[in-house]
Amino acid sequence: MFATEFEYQKASSVSEALQLLSGNGEAKILAGGHSLIPIMKLRLARPGKVIDIGGISELKGISVENGTLRIGALTTHAEIVASEQVRTASGILWETAYGIGDPQVRNRGTIGGNVAHADPASDLPTVLKVMNATFNIQGQSGSRSVSADDFFIGAFTTALGDDEILTGVSMPVLAENQHAEYAKMAHPATSFAVVGAACVVTMDHHNCTAARVAVGGLTPTPMRGPSVEQALAGQELTAENITAATGLIVKDVGSDLIGDIFASAEYRTAMAAIELKHAVFHATGLAHH
Ligand SMILES: Cc1cc2nc3c(=O)[nH]c(=O)nc-3n(C[C@H](O)[C@H](O)[C@H](O)COP(=O)(O)OP(=O)(O)OC[C@H]3O[C@@H](n4cnc5c(N)ncnc54)[C@H](O)[C@@H]3O)c2cc1C
Incomplete structure (x- = not known):
């Protein structure tokens, strides 16, 4: 199917893009186009105007300064994978970008477009x-x-207003005693996450002093797992302790769950515990890729 008719404008700076967006609720930003174009062709989106930000160099780039990794919104997944800075500062992000889609998707898709689209x-x-x-x-x-x-x-749905642009994403550089991993059950056709799970564990030798975990694909927005985090913190991360702690994710999932033709909500919930266990096993070196 073809998209409905729209006006195309190319912005050469963030301020020009904001001007074009201003007061135009019908307008949509175009970055890599890997989500916007398909939904326009399916007529799930019918923007009157498309503002192409693809040539705005101030939205690109990767830097590390004062313990913070900053990535411009227009940076592609392939550029993240090619960055030694990302690999060193945030191996979890590097590896996740490497596992997105296929080379074509990684070459066009941007970090900003990915998060602004907010696909579960x-x-x-x-x-x-x-x-x-x-x-x-x-x-x-x-x-x-x-x-x-x-x-x-x-x-x-994100916190972005109709007349706003995401310029970049920042995150703390992982400390030497912090280990982070992402594991997913990938959809075989697209690599999208049926369920994806991520963890950051802070270690003192074999003991976990703090943990953060998140699961995606199961709920409309990615969710944290407070029961899992509490159970991991203060423990020696043995295989038995990790398995018991990550199984507690079922206590945190609530009732607003995604189930569809790919996988039921019950199946995704069961997989969340398994992918989370994989993530923590990899983070602690109990399993290797
Ligand atoms: C076949 C296929 C497989 C894929 N597999 C995966 C996968 O395994 N894992 C995964 O995570 N993703 C996957 N994706 C998604 C892909 O990674 C892209 O990140 C995603 O499509 C959006 O990025 P984009 O730059 O193409 O954004 P676009 O399609 O250009 O835009 C998407 C949305 O974000 C808005 N937007 C874009 N940039 C900005 C900005 N800077 N400020 C404000 N709004 C903005 C647009 O207006 C639009 O609403 C896949 C996509 C395809 C087509």
Whole structure:
């Protein structure tokens, strides 16, 4: 199917893109186009105007400064995979980007487009949630920062206003005693996460002093697992302790669960515990890729 007719405009700077967006609720930003174009062709989106930000160089780039990794919104998944800085500062993000889709998707898809689209099956929202990332947003009246907990509001819904642009994502560089991993049950056709699970464990030798976990694909927005985090913290991370702690995710999932033709809510819940166990096993070196 063809998309409905729309006006196309290419912005050469963030301020020009914001001007084009201003007061135009019908307009949509185009980054890599790997989500927007398909939903326009399916006529699930019918924007009157498409504003192409693909040539705005100020939205690209990766830097590490004062313990913070910052990635411009227009940075592609392939550029993240090619970055030694990301690999060193946040191996979990590097590895997750490597597992997105296929080379074509990684070459066009951007980190900003991925999180702004907020598909519950995307990998990056889960990983950015567990990494305590901050989302940097620019509007006509200034900029603001939103935490991962507040950025993802619902399936395909974020804190971004109609007239705002996501300029980048920042996150703390992992400390030497912090180990982070992401594991997913990938959809065989697209690699999207049927269920994805991420963890960051802070270790003192074999003992876990703090843990953060997040699960995606199961609920409209990625969720944390407080019961799992409490059970992991203060424990020696043996295979038995990890299995018992990650199984507690079923206590945290609530009732707003996704079930569809790929996998029922019950199946996704069971897989959440398994993928979370895989993530912590990998993080602690009990399993290897
Ligand atoms: C076949 C296929 C397989 C895929 N597999 C995976 C996978 O395994 N894991 C995964 O996580 N993802 C996967 N994806 C998604 C892909 O990774 C892209 O990240 C995603 O499609 C969106 O990025 P984009 O740059 O193409 O955004 P676009 O399609 O251009 O935009 C998506 C949405 O975000 C908005 N937007 C984009 N940039 C900004 C910005 N800077 N500020 C404000 N709003 C913005 C747009 O207006 C639009 O609403 C797959 C996609 C395809 C087509």
